[in-house]
Amino acid sequence: MLETTVAAIRPADETAMAAARELHGRLTKPAGSLGVLEELSVRLAGLAGACPPPLPEPAAVAIFAGDHGVHAQGVSPWPQEVTAQMIGNFLAGGAVVNAFARQAGASVTVVDVGVATPLPAEPVAAPTVLDPAVPRLVVASVRRGTRDLAVTAALTRDEALEAVHTGIRIADELIDAGAGILLTGDMGIGNTTPAATLIAAFTGADPLDATGRGTGVDDPTYAHKVAVVRAALARHNPDPADPLGVLAAVGGLEHAALAGLILGAAARRTPVLLDGVIAVSAALAAAAFAPAAVCAMVAGHRSAEPGATVALRHLGLDPLIDLGLRLGEGTGALLALPVVSGAVRVLHEVATFDSAGVAEK
Numbered sequence: 001m002l003e004t005t006v007a008a009i010r011p012a013d014e015t016a017m018a019a020a021r022e023l024h025g026r027l028t029k030p031a032g033s034l035g036v037l038e039e040l041s042v043r044l045a046g047l048a049g050a051c052p053p054p055l056p057e058p059a060a061v062a063i064f065a066g067d068h069g070v071h072a073q074g075v076s077p078w079p080q081e082v083t084a085q086m087i088g089n090f091l092a093g094g095a096v097v098n099a100f101a102r103q104a105g106a107s108v109t110v111v112d113v114g115v116a117t118p119l120p121a122e123p124v125a126a127p128t129v130l131d132p133a134v135p136r137l138v139v140a141s142v143r144r145g146t147r148d149l150a151v152t153a154a155l156t157r158d159e160a161l162e163a164v165h166t167g168i169r170i171a172d173e174l175i176d177a178g179a180g181i182l183l184t185g186d187m188g189i190g191n192t193t194p195a196a197t198l199i200a201a202f203t204g205a206d207p208l209d210a211t212g213r214g215t216g217v218d219d220p221t222y223a224h225k226v227a228v229v230r231a232a233l234a235r236h237n238p239d240p241a242d243p244l245g246v247l248a249a250v251g252g253l254e255h256a257a258l259a260g261l262i263l264g265a266a267a268r269r270t271p272v273l274l275d276g277v278i279a280v281s282a283a284l285a286a287a288a289f290a291p292a293a294v295c296a297m298v299a300g301h302r303s304a305e306p307g308a309t310v311a312l313r314h315l316g317l318d319p320l321i322d323l324g325l326r327l328g329e330g331t332g333a334l335l336a337l338p339v340v341s342g343a344v345r346v347l348h349e350v351a352t353f354d355s356a357g358v359a360e361k
Ligand SMILES: O=C(O)c1ccc[n+]([C@@H]2O[C@H](COP(=O)([O-])O)[C@@H](O)[C@H]2O)c1
Pocket: 075, 076, 077, 078, 186, 187, 188, 189, 190, 191, 192, 193, 213, 214, 215, 216, 275, 276, 277, 278, 303, 304, 305, 308, 325, 326, 327, 328, 329
């Protein structure tokens, strides 16, 4: 499934991009006056192979949740049970992601790809896949948390592949149900440590530049976290040309599933709005599998985690908003969604100088 998905990912359609640029020149506004929205709409035309590209709606957030053996190294101040407890909160509609999803009219799908402790909720039979009012739980657990990447490979290649396949499957399911844009979400206590390690592995950045404070560690814990990332890279020596090997050695199940979601969206020429540092670390893996997958990626926001900026630079993506967020769950992507919608809506609805009878300069 991974191979066929990667084979289906095509570069952007230059003809549609040229048509979008040309249309922008005729719309009733000074050329370039919509700033980055103009190039964004051109990229989305290239992805869709059509001008204008379809409006990015309805929107669907997929939150992949997993736990991490490296939690045992003391890299997060939070207990591991919070991952499962927050799934309960997502399904009850009480998390920040739910508030932002209600505001955006987006559906929320929570996917357990490897939570370690028992879930507080049974899978919900939502009336439809894309019901914005009812969060949905999908159980696709590969194992109850990864192994400790400071000691051994976090996952086997088969386990990492299973999670990637789950991400592709969820992308297909959401797009089949009508989603016009996918948003990445994640939940996993300890998951900023594998994210930092993935970013260092794929970009070659020093662990000090790739590692952040996650949920908020103090100075000694931060220094220890950087040392854990550095030691993991030395132990596993991951090869960036082998993304599945990198995900298995130093990744997490939600990172692998997010890479699959991104690849699945790209194969279906559907935009995927990236959230924070976990999403962009997964995006590096997706780009290593299929460089053209970057055409489907829109960077929602700049996470406060420094590794996010390192990863975005490597991908050549500029984030749409920069609000100092470091929550995850898909919250930054949801706040950026109206910007993406606005960029596309302009190509659908704005009059041309000709049609509106407005004089050109
Ligand atoms: O999205 C981000 O950039 C982000 C930055 C810092 C923390 N998080 C969230 O916080 C959790 C991981 O933090 P930590 O300190 O336990 O590694 C996990 O549930 C992430 O969704 C998310």
